[in-house]
Amino acid sequence: MSVRRSAAVARTRTGRSRTPQGPGTGEGPSSGTAVRVASTVLAAGAGLAALVSIASSGLAVYFARRIVVPENSPEDLEILHVSGFDDDLTVQLPATEDTMLPGTYGLMFAGGNGHARIGEVVEYDPASRTVARRVESVTSGDLHRARWGKWTGSVFTHPAQTGVPYEDVVLRSDVGDLPAWFLPTRAAAPADTWAILVHGRGATRTETLRAARVLDTLGVPALAMSYRNDPEVRTSAAARYGLGDTEWIDVDLAIDHALAHGARRVVLFGWSMGGAIVFQAASRGRNRERIAGLVLDGPVVDWYDVLDNQARLNYLPTPIARLTLQMISQPWARPFTGLETPLDLDRLDWVTRASELDRPVLLIHSDDDEFVPSGPSHSLARVRSDLVTMPHYDTAAHTKEWNVDPERWEDDVANYLEAKLRVRAPAPSAG
Incomplete structure (x- = not known):
């Protein structure tokens, strides 16, 4: 089912219908009984239709809130x-x-x-x-x-476990303090290109630590950041995800920090919804001219496609799926979703906006990703083959390509940074 476009409005015609007459009876008692029966049936039908409409609206509200309301996934394994x-x-x-x-x-x-x-x-x-x-x-x-436990792709919960150096830093945002880890490289001559690491929906910055070792090897300093509404930052039940439409503002703050501490340019890494976030930072941010490239892992390239997929997985009828999309993208639904500003899903669709892409991209996306299907990533890679490098991955679940084969993932990242961004691994120190 497709929920990308609004359904056409069905129009019905009303007209007079004849009440059947009994033979030779004219407008006698049998005719009046038929009218009363018909009225009762119509009233019951109208009541049932109203109940169905209320139930459908309630279901749409439920799924709309599931999309934008942050929640911690349960330990159900x-x-x-x-x-x-x-x-x-x-x-x-x-x-x-x-x-x-x-x-x-x-x-x-x-x-x-x-x-x-x-x-x-x-x-x-x-x-x-x-x-x-x-x-x-x-x-x-x-x-x-x-x-009971929860299966995750985060194999490190703290940078100390990666073996690379780190420092705790704080980014100052309009929504409050955003904790981050600065991962300075051990290279004698660090690169002037920094990496900004942006995790996905429902995850934390620990998700991004899988990139720490290869960046350290390449001499690339990195900043593993948090952002508004993520589990480390949100302070109230009123928090709502912007699906990338609002969180990119905090990426600009991370770039500010990098530029103030020696970076001349940055490469943005994004996992899952983090991919949607860095797309927005690269197209709307005040620091976009300092962004040299993007590295995306299981990214949301097109939210329409992701929500289509979720509707199928949840057996959501097409009318309810369409109403769900309207609720997160239209002003009238703010009382139901709690969103301050409706989300612009067209602005988050980078298959349609492919011609606007102006940075080299490494796109890592397993074809066995069932949560965020790889189709839009392939579409973007196909129409922008001049900028997008997309090696073939399968087997891995959502954003777990590194987990299945870390050596290959790190090789692909290193080759991209060296070939496309001219980042060179530092020479070994003498002695």
């Missing part, structure tokens, strides 16, 4: 068993599409206070539909006592 001790742990989990994938992942537990780094599959039991995976490390909490 059952931790069946943990065996072993210290550096030789194995965790048994239900076998799902995510837990069966190759690679290294994070497992959050204990209400987000616990975290373990989960490695390769050790054993799969098709009878019980369970999988055992190696635990590479427990970075916080007691995994033995955990009963």
